[in-house]
Amino acid sequence: MIPRHLTIGVCVMLVVAVAMGLYLWHMSSAAPAEGPVADTRPVAAPVSGNSEHVTLCVAYDDSGVLLSQGADVPLPEGRQQRAEELLRALLRLYLDKASPHPLSAGSEVRSVYLVDPGLAVIDLNSAFADGHRSGVLVEELTVASLVETLALNNPDINRVKILVDGKERETLAGHADLSNFYDVAAVNQMVEQLQPAQ
Amino acid sequence: MACCLLLLFTLLLPSAADDDRHISVYSNAATYTLPVLSREGKDYVGLLELLDPLGAVSAQTEGRRWKIRYNRSAAEFTAGESRAHIEGRVYDMPAHFLLENGRGLVPLASLGPLLSRILGGPVTFHEVSRRVLIGSVAIHFTAQVAKREPPTLVVNFSSPVNPMISTEPGKLLMSFTRDPVVAPGSDFLTFDSKEIPSARYEENNGTARVTVNSGLPLFASFSNGGRTITISSAPQAASGAAPSSSPPAAQSAPPAQPAPAAPSSAVSPPAPALPAVPVRFFAIVDASHGGDERGAALTPQLAEKDVTLDFARALRQQLQGQGLPALLLRDSDSALTLDQRAILANRAHPAIYICLHAGPLGAGVRIYTALIPAGGKDNGPFRDWNTAQASFLPVSRAVSISMSEELQKTHILARTLTAPLRPLNNIAAAAIALEIAPSVSGGTDFDSIAYRQQIVSSVAAAVVSMRGQLEAGR
Numbered sequence: 001m002i003p004r005h006l007t008i009g010v011c012v013m014l015v016v017a018v019a020m021g022l023y024l025w026h027m028s029s030a031a032p033a034e035g036p037v038a039d040t041r042p043v044a045a046p047v048s049g050n051s052e053h054v055t056l057c058v059a060y061d062d063s064g065v066l067l068s069q070g071a072d073v074p075l076p077e078g079r080q081q082r083a084e085e086l087l088r089a090l091l092r093l094y095l096d097k098a099s100p101h102p103l104s105a106g107s108e109v110r111s112v113y114l115v116d117p118g119l120a121v122i123d124l125n126s127a128f129a130d131g132h133r134s135g136v137l138v139e140e141l142t143v144a145s146l147v148e149t150l151a152l153n154n155p156d157i158n159r160v161k162i163l164v165d166g167k168e169r170e171t172l173a174g175h176a177d178l179s180n181f182y183d184v185a186a187v188n189q190m191v192e193q194l195q196p197a198q
Numbered sequence: 199m200a201c202c203l204l205l206l207f208t209l210l211l212p213s214a215a216d217d218d219r220h221i222s223v224y225s226n227a228a229t230y231t232l233p234v235l236s237r238e239g240k241d242y243v244g245l246l247e248l249l250d251p252l253g254a255v256s257a258q259t260e261g262r263r264w265k266i267r268y269n270r271s272a273a274e275f276t277a278g279e280s281r282a283h284i285e286g287r288v289y290d291m292p293a294h295f296l297l298e299n300g301r302g303l304v305p306l307a308s309l310g311p312l313l314s315r316i317l318g319g320p321v322t323f324h325e326v327s328r329r330v331l332i333g334s335v336a337i338h339f340t341a342q343v344a345k346r347e348p349p350t351l352v353v354n355f356s357s358p359v360n361p362m363i364s365t366e367p368g369k370l371l372m373s374f375t376r377d378p379v380v381a382p383g384s385d386f387l388t389f390d391s392k393e394i395p396s397a398r399y400e401e402n403n404g405t406a407r408v409t410v411n412s413g414l415p416l417f418a419s420f421s422n423g424g425r426t427i428t429i430s431s432a433p434q435a436a437s438g439a440a441p442s443s444s445p446p447a448a449q450s451a452p453p454a455q456p457a458p459a460a461p462s463s464a465v466s467p468p469a470p471a472l473p474a475v476p477v478r479f480f481a482i483v484d485a486s487h488g489g490d491e492r493g494a495a496l497t498p499q500l501a502e503k504d505v506t507l508d509f510a511r512a513l514r515q516q517l518q519g520q521g522l523p524a525l526l527l528r529d530s531d532s533a534l535t536l537d538q539r540a541i542l543a544n545r546a547h548p549a550i551y552i553c554l555h556a557g558p559l560g561a562g563v564r565i566y567t568a569l570i571p572a573g574g575k576d577n578g579p580f581r582d583w584n585t586a587q588a589s590f591l592p593v594s595r596a597v598s599i600s601m602s603e604e605l606q607k608t609h610i611l612a613r614t615l616t617a618p619l620r621p622l623n624n625i626a627a628a629a630i631a632l633e634i635a636p637s638v639s640g641g642t643d644f645d646s647i648a649y650r651q652q653i654v655s656s657v658a659a660a661v662v663s664m665r666g667q668l669e670a671g672r
Contacts, residue, residue, distance in 0.1 A: 062639075064560045064613075134494040134502070135557030136633040137564060140617050159572045170536070170620075174493055175555070177618040180571030180584055190569055190616045 050074065056090050057148035057191065059101035059141035066144055066194040068152070083112040083150060087122065090149050101141060104131025110165070112150070118158035119181075120150055129164045132173040139176035141194070148191050151184045158184045221306070222404030224378035225332035227252050231375075231404055234306060234328060240293045241306035245275075248309075249316070252332070257302060264295070264302045271316050275302055284315045310532055311489065320538060322380075322530045327401030329378070334542060336380040336529055339408075340518040341397055343389040350430040351394045351410060355379070356479075356523055358424030361408075370416040370429055374406040380529050381406075383515030393431060480668075481517050481524040481661060482543045484553040485510035486631075489533025494557050497642050503531065505556040505644045509634060512650055513552065516658040522665070540624035544586075549668035550597065550661060553622065553631040561639040562611025563653060565598040566631040567591060568622035586626045593628045593671045597664050601630070604656040604663075610637065628668055632657065 051072040058069045073089040075082045087109040094103045106127035113121040132139065147160045160182040163169070169178045219234040221243055228251040235242045249255040249268050257266045262277040273284040277297035282289045289312065293305035304312060309330060310323030322331040337357045344350045359379060361372040387397045397410045410416060414431040421428065485506040487493035493502025510526050517524040527542055528534055534542075543551045574585035587594070598614045605612035622629045634653060636643050643649050661668070 061559060135559055136555050136566060136617055136619055136631065137557055137559050137615075140615075140619075143618060174487065174491065175617075175619060177571070177620045177623075179620070180618070180623075181573055182618065183570070183572035186569055186572075186616075190618075193615050 054086055054089070055149070055152045056086075056093065057145050057152060058090070058093060059145045061101050061138065061141070063196060064137055064141070064194070065196045066141065066148065066191055067196070080112055080114050083114060083120065083154060084109055086149060086153055087112060087146060090145065101138075101145070102133075103128065103142070107131065114154070114157070118156055119161065120154070120157045120159070121161045121163060122146060122150070123163045123166055126165045129169060129172055134173040134175065136175045139172045139174075140190070143172065143176045143178075143182070144187060144191050144194060147182050147184065147187045151187070160184060160187075218403075219328070220404050221309075221328040221330065222375065223248065223251075223330045223332065224335050225252055226335060229376050229378070235303060237296055237303065238293075242296060242303040243306055243309065245302045245304045245312075248313075252317070257300075259297065259300050262297065264297050264300075266302065268316050271318065273316055275304070282312070284312070287315070289315060310530070314532065320528065320532065320534050320542065322528065322532055324401055324530060327406075328404045329401060329406070331378050331380070331529075334525060334527075334546070335378045336526070337378050338380060338514065338518065338523075338525070339382060340515070341382070341387055341389070342519070343391040343394055345391075348431045349391045349393040350428055351389065351391075351397070353408070353427045353429065354422075354518075355425045355427075356525075359427070360424060361427075363418050365416060368411060368413060370410040370412070370418060372408045372410075372418070372427065374408075375404065377406070379406045379408075381511070383512045394429070478523070479525040479546050480522040480549045480665075482527060482546055482548040482551045483510045483513050483517070483524050484527040484539055484543065484551065486553055486555045487533075488528050488531055491533055493555070496556055496558050496644050500642075500644060502556045505634070506554040507531070508645070509554050509556070509632075509650055509654065513554070513654040513657060516654045517661065520658055520662050522658075522661065536620045537624075540621035543621070543629075544624070544626050547672065548627050549665075549672045551622075551625045551627050551629040552657070552661075553619075553629070555619075555631060555633040556644055557633050557635055560611075560635045561637060561641070562613065562635055563601075563605055564613045564615055564633040564635065565601050566615050566617040566619055566622065566633065567594045567598050568625075568629060569616045569618040570623055571618070581626055583624055585623060587623045587629055590626065590628050590671065593664075593667055594630055596667060597628055597660065598630050600664050601632075601657055601660040604660040605653065608652050608656055610652060610656065628671060 052075045054071055054073050056069050056071050057066050059066055071089060073085060075085050091103065091107060091109060093099065094101050095105070095107060104127060106125070108125045108128060110123040110125050112123070115121065132142065143162065146162070150160060151157050162178050164178070172178055220231045221234055222231050223229065230251055232243055232247055245266060246255060246257050253269045255266065255268045257264065264275045264277065266273050271285055273282060275282045275295040278294050280291045280294050282291060282295065291305050291308040291312070293307065296303040306328070307325060310321055313330065313332065314321040317332060319333055322336070337355050337359060339353055339355045341351060341353045344352055359374060359377040361374045361377065364371045381399050385399045389395060393414055394410060394412045397408055400407050410429055412431065416429050416431060418427050418429045420426070487503035487506060491503065493506070496502055496505060507528070514524040514526055525546060527539055568587040568591065570585050570588050570591070574582035576582050602612040602614050617631065619631050622631055634644065637649050
C-alpha cells in the first residue's frame with residue numbers, strides 16, 4: 001500500500017514538470033526566428049579631442065588614381081591612437097554612401113602599432129579583407145591609400161606591415177601582397193604613378 | 199545454350215568496356231596508361247597503381263581505413279567516405295573512396311587536386327579526355343603552311359614526338375598516346391591554303407589527336423630530331439593528278455629517339471637530326487588563379503581564372519608563331535600557389551615571365567612591374583627570395599613601356615604601374631603582369647576574341663621588339 005502523502009507528492013511533481021515543459025516550449029517558440037545580425041558599427045568608441053588638420057591619401061576608382069585631401073579629424077594624445085584615428089577617418093570616407101572607393105560594411109582598423117625604429121603595423125579586421133573587391137588595381141589602391149596616409153602624417157615611418165585579425169595573410173583579396181613589409185619609399189613611387197595624368 | 203552465351207556476353211560486356219577506357223599519365227619519370235573502372239556509375243582509378251611509377255609508394259589497410267605513403271607524403275582514406283586527409287589537411291572528394299580487396303580506388307574527378315596535394319607540385323588533369331600531366335611536361339606545337347610547291351604544313355613541337363600516323367580520305371590523323379601534346383590556342387586551326395585549309399586538335403580516352411584536313415592525299419615526314427613533322431600532298435597529287443578515292447596506306451611514325459629517319463615517301467628532305475635536349479623556353483606565361491581560387495568576378499558568369507587562361511593560351515600561340523618558345527604554367531583549371539609559380543618560372547630560366555590577370559575596374563590594359571618589398575639582401579651567389587626581381591627591374595620596366603606603346607598603337611588604353619603583386623618580386627628574370635580590363639569602362643568584353651587577339655598581338659610584338667635586350671639579360 002503506497003502512502004497517500006507519497007502519491008500526492010508524485011502527482012504534484014508531475015504537474016510541475018508538465019507545466020515547466022509547456023512554459024519552456026512557449027518561450028522557445030516565442031524567440032525570434034532570425035539569426036544574429038552582424039554588427040557593422042565601429043568597434044572603437046568615438047574620440048573626443050581637438051580637431052587637427054591631416055592629409056588623407058584617397059583612392060578614386062573611377063579614374064584609378066590617388067589624391068591627397070585635407071581633413072579635420074579629432075585626434076587623441078597617444079601616438080598609436082592618433083595613427084588609428086587617422087586611418088579610421090580614411091575608412092569612414094570609404095564606408096560613406098558616396099564613397100569614391102567602396103569597402104565592405106564592417107571594415108575596420110583594429111589597431112595600429114608603431115614599433116621603433118620606423119615600423120608601423122596596421123591590423124585590419126577580417127570583414128575588411130574578406131569583403132574586399134578582388135583585382136590588382138582595386139587592391140593596390142586600398143593598400144597604397146592606407147600606407148601613404150599613415151606615412152604622410154608620420155614622417156618617421158619607413159616600413160609598414162599589414163595584418164588581418166592579428167595574423168599574417170598572403171594577399172588582401174587574391175592580388176595585393178600582404179606577406180611582406182612595405183617600403184614607404186617604394187610606395188611613394190607607386191603613389192606617384194597613381195596620380196592623375198597631367 | 200543460347201541463354202548461357204547471352205549471360206556470358208552480358209557479364210563480359212562491362213569489363214570489356216572498362217578495358218577500353220583508360221587514363222594516360224605523363225611525367226618526367228614515366229609515361230603510362232591505367233584502366234579506368236566504373237563503380238556506382240562513376241569512374242575510378244587505383245591510386246597505388248597511379249603513384250607507383252612516380253616514386254616510392256606503399257599502402258596499408260586498417261579495417262575501413264587505407265593509408266598510403268608516397269615518398270614523404272602521407273594520405274589517409276576511409277572506405278565509403280569522400281573525406282580524405284592528405285599531409286594532415288582535409289580534402290573532400292566528389293565521390294566516395296572505395297576499397298576492394300586492399301586496393302584503394304579514388305574517383306577520377308578528384309585526380310587533379312588529389313595528385314597535386316600528394317605530389318606537391320603542379321598537376322594538369324584533362325578530365326574529359328582522361329590525361330594527367332605531372333609537372334612541366336606538356337609538349338606544345340605550332341602549325342604553319344609554308345607557301346611553296348606543293349603547299350606544306352610544318353608542325354613544330356617543343357619536344358620530340360612519336361605519334362601514330364594514319365590517313366583517311368581527305369584527312370591525315372596524328373594520334374599522340376605517349377606524348378603529352380596539349381592544345382594550341384585554338385582547337386580549330388585554319389590556314390591560308392586551298393590544299394591544306396585546316397586542322398583540328400582534339401583529346402579523347404587518354405589520347406591527343408591532330409587531324410589535318412585536305413582534299414589531296416597527304417604524307418608526313420619527320421625531321422629535327424622528331425620535333426618537326428612536315429605534311430604535304432603526295433607527288434602525284436601535287437603534280438595535278440586527281441585525288442585518289444582509295445585511302446593511302448597508314449603510316450607509323452619513326453621512333454622519336456634516337457633521331458628518326460624520314461620515311462622514303464617524304465616529300466621534303468629531312469633536316470639534320472639534332473640531339474634531344476630540353477627546350478629552353480623564352481617566355482613563361484602564367485594564367486593567374488585557377489581551381490578553387492576564382493579571382494575577380496568579372497561578370498556574374500565569368501571568373502578571372504577562366505579569362506586569364508584564354509588569354510594565356512592565345513598569347514602562347516602568338517609568341518610561338520613568332521618563333522619564341524613559350525610555356526604555360528597552368529594549362530587547365532588547376533591551382534598553383536604563388537611560391538610554386540615562382541619556383542617553376544625560375545627553374546625554367548626564361549627571358550621573360552608574363553603573368554595575366556583580369557579586372558573589371560577601368561578600361562584597357564594595365565602593365566605592372568614589381569614593387570620590391572622592404573628588407574631582403576642577397577647572400578653571395580644566393581638571391582633573396584622576396585627581392586629576387588630587384589636587379590631585373592630596369593629591363594622589366596623597359597618591356598612594360600614597350601608593351602604600352604604597342605597597345606596604344608592599336609588604340610587600346612594602356613598604363614604602366616608598379617604593384618605589390620606576387621610572384622613578380624620572386625622572379626629572377628624580366629617579369630611583368632598584365633591586368634586586362636574591358637575595352638571601355640563598365641564593359642564586359644573580356645571574352646571578345648577580337649579584343650583578345652588585339653592585346654596578345656601587341657604584347658607579343660613588344661616581346662619580339664625587346665628580344666635582344668631580354669636575351670642579354672638572361
